[in-house]
Amino acid sequence: MADVPSILPLRLTDVTYQARGQTLIDGISGDLEAKGRSVILGPNGAGKSLLLRLCHGLLQPTAGRIEWAVGNNERVRQRQAMVFQDPVLLRRSTAGNIRYPLHLHGTPRREQQARVDEALARAGLSAVADRPARVLSGGEQQRLAIARAWVARPEVLFLDEPTSNLDPAATRAIEELVLAVDQTGAKIIMTTHDLGQARRLANEILFLHRGRLLERTPVTEFFAAPRTAEAAAFLKGDLLC
Amino acid sequence: MTDLTAAFALALDMLLRFDPDLLEIVGLSLQVSLSAVGLAALIGLPLGAAVALFRFPGRLAINALLTAFMGLPPVVVGLIVYLLLSRAGPLGILGLLFTPAAMILAQCLLITPIIAALSAQTVADLHEEYDEQLRSLAAGPGQTLVTLLWDGRFRLLTAILAGFGRAVAEVGAVMIVGGNINHATRVMTTAIALETSKGNLALALALGIILIALALGVNLAAMAIRDAARVRYG
Ligand SMILES: Nc1ncnc2c1ncn2[C@@H]1O[C@H](COP(=O)(O)OP(=O)(O)OP(=O)(O)O)[C@@H](O)[C@H]1O
Numbered sequence: 001m002a003d004v005p006s007i008l009p010l011r012l013t014d015v016t017y018q019a020r021g022q023t024l025i026d027g028i029s030g031d032l033e034a035k036g037r038s039v040i041l042g043p044n045g046a047g048k049s050l051l052l053r054l055c056h057g058l059l060q061p062t063a064g065r066i067e068w069a070v071g072n073n074e075r076v077r078q079r080q081a082m083v084f085q086d087p088v089l090l091r092r093s094t095a096g097n098i099r100y101p102l103h104l105h106g107t108p109r110r111e112q113q114a115r116v117d118e119a120l121a122r123a124g125l126s127a128v129a130d131r132p133a134r135v136l137s138g139g140e141q142q143r144l145a146i147a148r149a150w151v152a153r154p155e156v157l158f159l160d161e162p163t164s165n166l167d168p169a170a171t172r173a174i175e176e177l178v179l180a181v182d183q184t185g186a187k188i189i190m191t192t193h194d195l196g197q198a199r200r201l202a203n204e205i206l207f208l209h210r211g212r213l214l215e216r217t218p219v220t221e222f223f224a225a226p227r228t229a230e231a232a233a234f235l236k237g238d239l240l241c
Numbered sequence: 242m243t244d245l246t247a248a249f250a251l252a253l254d255m256l257l258r259f260d261p262d263l264l265e266i267v268g269l270s271l272q273v274s275l276s277a278v279g280l281a282a283l284i285g286l287p288l289g290a291a292v293a294l295f296r297f298p299g300r301l302a303i304n305a306l307l308t309a310f311m312g313l314p315p316v317v318v319g320l321i322v323y324l325l326l327s328r329a330g331p332l333g334i335l336g337l338l339f340t341p342a343a344m345i346l347a348q349c350l351l352i353t354p355i356i357a358a359l360s361a362q363t364v365a366d367l368h369e370e371y372d373e374q375l376r377s378l379a380a381g382p383g384q385t386l387v388t389l390l391w392d393g394r395f396r397l398l399t400a401i402l403a404g405f406g407r408a409v410a411e412v413g414a415v416m417i418v419g420g421n422i423n424h425a426t427r428v429m430t431t432a433i434a435l436e437t438s439k440g441n442l443a444l445a446l447a448l449g450i451i452l453i454a455l456a457l458g459v460n461l462a463a464m465a466i467r468d469a470a471r472v473r474y475g
């Protein structure tokens with residue numbers, strides 16, 4: 001594996017997305033590097049989910065380019081994964097959900113079980129491995145979605161508001177899991193509108209407002225001295241959308 | 242009235258004794274209809290899923306045909322298969338007319354559109370929910386089709402049960418292509434028609450009771466599957 005070139009950085013050049021005459025993502029440029037956890041922060045409707053979908057390749061920009069370091073071929077998709085704001089769990093067991101991407105990618109059967117067990121353990125789901133995924137609690141479902149996204153060892157993991165409907169304890173469990181995934185070497189690119197979470201998880205902040213990338217700064221700098229009035233207002237809790 | 246009571250008593254007696262004539266007819270019925278539904282599922286499930294998922298030439302035509310054929314009267318299906326299999330027909334050389342194979346073919350033709358149409362609906366609904374997630378996981382078209390069929394398995398099973406219910410209860414198609422030959426192609430529905438017209442009510446009633454029980458059983462099974470699926474898989 002060592003001689004396989006990384007798919008990162010991901011280069012965005014003037015990425016724009018328009019729908020129904022509205023510009024929802026407006027001229028975003030920049031490289032997402034292999035190092036560090038990037039957190040896209042912004043109020044509701046800023047375009048965070050859209051930006052992740054564009055990066056992940058689920059949507060095509062209406063203008064501008066999104067390019068992986070190795071080009072945008074079919075195989076690049078298998079080397080990234082995304083946890084959606086509302087993950088869709090398959091109508092199978094917890095373990096069956098985690099096994100699914102391995103099955104899709106053609107991982108040899110004898111390797112599958114060990115990988116599934118490891119992902120279950122990491123996500124703290126070993127005890128519910130055989131339970132139907134859709135009867136799990138909200139927090140368990142979210143951990144399952146992360147485990148399923150991680151099991152095929154993606155180089156990049158996109159997470160869209162992974163804790164939006166969870167209580168503090170479940171949120172902490174998710175954040176610990178995200179950090180554990182980060183430790184395994186996957187690049188974390190996530191969105192949140194939770195300031196505490198951004199502070200705890202981010203190395204760098206990408207502050208998004210009305211489809212525009214207003215600033216991109218290391219996390220300590222962002223919270224100590226935001227560069228734009230919008231970011232300052234958002235930090236004070238005055239920016240609604 | 243006494244005739245009826247006597248017939249009913251005789252019917253119960255036949256059921257409880259496992260009357261061999263009765264068993265033979267029931268056995269052939271089940272064999273024909275289960276084979277037909279198995280074949281129809283093998284064709285109808287992937288066909289319906291493909292119609293729901295993919296754009297390909299002829300897709301609209303197939304869709305229209307499926308919808309049109311869903312309500313086809315069994316006698317018409319029987320007539321079509323008869324024409325196909327009759328000595329002068331395109332498949333006449335096979336010599337299948339008035340055999341159980343012909344009956345399986347006719348029932349299969351009758352219920353494949355039903356299973357395919359229900360399968361298309363189920364898969365289309367699921368696809369709406371799964372599409373983005375599956376694309377994110379880099380599932381190919383074939384993998385997507387198999388995934389949606391598997392995750393829709395409970396609803397599809399009820400579609401298959403509905404197909405079986407229709408096959409086992411229809412009389413027109415098997416009458417025409419099977420010919421209702423004793424010990425060869427006589428099934429429950431054709432036997433009921435014949436025995437009733439001969440005034441032999443006991444056998445007709447006994448078979449009728451089994452048909453009703455089967456229909457009930459199929460419906461109960463469908464309901465149980467639906468409930469179990471809702472509890473387990475949401
Ligand atoms: N496919 C689409 N077509 C048209 N408009 C869309 C589409 N997807 C999103 N939008 C609009 O784009 C804007 C940004 O949506 P997006 O979901 O990216 O926001 P967000 O930052 O993720 O918000 P939240 O914090 O509520 O999740 C919203 O106004 C939304 O209504």
Ligand SMILES: [Mg+2]
Nearest residue numbers: 048049085161
């Ligand atoms: Mg969002």
